[in-house]
Amino acid sequence: MDSKDNLKLANQDSAGYRDRVATIDEDGKRTWIYPKKPKGKYYNYRTWLSYVLLFLMFAGPFMRVNSQPVLLLNILERKFIILGMAFWPQDFHLFVIAMITGVVAILLFTSIFGRLFCGWVCPQTVFMEMLFRKIEYFIEGDASNQRKLDRQALNIEKIFKKTIKHVIFFALSFLIGNTLLAYIIGSDELIHIITDPINSHMQGLMVMMLFSLAFYYVFSQFREQACTMVCPYGRFQSVLLDDRSIVISYDFVRGEPRGKLEKHPNSEKGDCIDCGHCIDVCPTGIDIRNGTQLECVNCTACMDACDNIMTKIGREPNLIRYASSYGIETGETKIMTSRAYGYSAILIILIAVLSLLLFTRSDVEASILRAAGSLYYELPSKVIRNLYTVKVVNKTFDVMPIRFELAEPEGNIVIQGNAIIVEPQQIGKGQFFVDLKHQELTGYRTTIVIDVFFGDRKIETVHTNFMGPENE
Numbered sequence: 001m002d003s004k005d006n007l008k009l010a011n012q013d014s015a016g017y018r019d020r021v022a023t024i025d026e027d028g029k030r031t032w033i034y035p036k037k038p039k040g041k042y043y044n045y046r047t048w049l050s051y052v053l054l055f056l057m058f059a060g061p062f063m064r065v066n067s068q069p070v071l072l073l074n075i076l077e078r079k080f081i082i083l084g085m086a087f088w089p090q091d092f093h094l095f096v097i098a099m100i101t102g103v104v105a106i107l108l109f110t111s112i113f114g115r116l117f118c119g120w121v122c123p124q125t126v127f128m129e130m131l132f133r134k135i136e137y138f139i140e141g142d143a144s145n146q147r148k149l150d151r152q153a154l155n156i157e158k159i160f161k162k163t164i165k166h167v168i169f170f171a172l173s174f175l176i177g178n179t180l181l182a183y184i185i186g187s188d189e190l191i192h193i194i195t196d197p198i199n200s201h202m203q204g205l206m207v208m209m210l211f212s213l214a215f216y217y218v219f220s221q222f223r224e225q226a227c228t229m230v231c232p233y234g235r236f237q238s239v240l241l242d243d244r245s246i247v248i249s250y251d252f253v254r255g256e257p258r259g260k261l262e263k264h265p266n267s268e269k270g271d272c273i274d275c276g277h278c279i280d281v282c283p284t285g286i287d288i289r290n291g292t293q294l295e296c297v298n299c300t301a302c303m304d305a306c307d308n309i310m311t312k313i314g315r316e317p318n319l320i321r322y323a324s325s326y327g328i329e330t331g332e333t334k335i336m337t338s339r340a341y342g343y344s345a346i347l348i349i350l351i352a353v354l355s356l357l358l359f360t361r362s363d364v365e366a367s368i369l370r371a372a373g374s375l376y377y378e379l380p381s382k383v384i385r386n387l388y389t390v391k392v393v394n395k396t397f398d399v400m401p402i403r404f405e406l407a408e409p410e411g412n413i414v415i416q417g418n419a420i421i422v423e424p425q426q427i428g429k430g431q432f433f434v435d436l437k438h439q440e441l442t443g444y445r446t447t448i449v450i451d452v453f454f455g456d457r458k459i460e461t462v463h464t465n466f467m468g469p470e471n472e
């Protein structure tokens with residue numbers, strides 16, 4: 001019996017999985033999933049990682065780099081701060097490149113490592129499996145107790161447990177909503193709103209309640225359906241994955257033909273003892289032995305469950321493991337194929353380009369243009385004068401006194417009015433004259449080069465036009 005026969009065998013029992021998602025029954029009704037609490041090394045790793053991620057998520061709005069927020073995405077005021085660096089709408093090109101890099105990274109990463117992101121770092125999975133689900137296990141017990149509680153008639157125990165659970169769920173949803181709001185308006189503003197009298201922010205509170213209710217609904221009711229029915233990333237899996245992608249896979253070569261554990265092992269049988277533990281722990285209710293499926297969020301629960309069983313019956317673990325279907329069929333164990341190296345190289349190049357653009361990004365953006373509608377005029381001693389308007393965007397958090405020098409050709413800059421001093425995160429405007437001797441002109445239109453200085457530091461060089469009479 002070869003590996004293809006084993007795959008057919010693995011699929012034959014439950015071909016119905018192709019017709020509908022596991023959480024919808026034949027009548028189209030929701031099937032509520034009661035996953036058994038996972039136990040094992042991968043679950044422990046994920047738990048530790050979730051502590052770090054949850055800490056970063058909740059502490060993020062209060063973290064500072066150079067006294068500025070680590071992340072602020074104030075869409076309303078078009079103010080964006082990432083790692084303490086302020087980004088303006090003028091930096092839109094960086095945003096576009098970052099988006100392209102992000103999308104390419106996701107595409108490439110997924111084609112190599114499958115839904116690793118979903119299982120380990122996606123906020124939906126981290127909140128659902130590492131926060132809400134754990135609270136549920138703590139209050140209602142493991143899967144069988146939860147099932148029993150749901151089926152039993154309303155009594156004191158049920159009312160007590162359900163009330164406590166839903167109050168905590170709503171409080172957590174409210175906290176999540178407020179944390180996300182802090183990423184938009186900033187932690188200082190959020191604290192200001194919280195400490196103000198409640199009736200001065202009634203409207204905002206109502207909006208926050210609606211957001212909290214939405215989160216509460218997702219984590220208490222909608223759950224795995226967010227991954228299987230709503231998340232676009234999940235829906236894209238079928239086009240992003242191929243037989244070389246590393247996903248959580250059942251080793252059908254080793255596992256089939258499956259069968260109950262026998263006292264005297266039958267050499268014809270595979271290692272899967274058909275205990276169903278991998279299905280019991282699955283939060284999306286699928287049988288991974290049917291192969292990669294849309295619902296699988298790569299949460300590793302089935303790996304732990306199967307490893308525990310294999311250890312108990314004295315067989316090698318890793319019957320369910322990170323592997324590609326090609327790897328399982330051929331025995332190839334190499335994770336990094338030439339394709340993976342190629343993809344990784346593209347990704348590294350994109351990240352390098354983005355980093356270069358970010359680190360060479362100017363703190364100040366100056367635009368210098370001839371004053372609209374103005375003409376040149378001649379001063380004594382054959383000096384030609386043009387009037388310019390200047391706009392300086394200060395992207396930093398410091399006050400910036402700005403100075404201009406004419407780099408080319410030889411001439412003078414005469415500032416009109418006060419020197420330009422731009423406040424932090426503001427746009428400064430001003431005017432100046434440029435005076436050139438007649439012999440410096442190259443024609444009706446002469447290109448001039450102006451250096452913009454902050455103190456002694458040259459922050460930008462601007463090329464613009466100077467109008468004058470044609471040289472005789």
Ligand code: SF4
Pocket residue numbers: 248278281282283284285286287288295296297298299300301302303
């Ligand atoms: S099949 Fe395994 S990895 Fe996939 S969602 Fe279910 S338990 Fe998690």
Ligand code: SF4
Pocket residue numbers: 250255271272273274275276277278279289305306307309319320
């Ligand atoms: S947990 Fe392992 S042995 Fe049990 S049914 Fe799943 S794959 Fe087979």
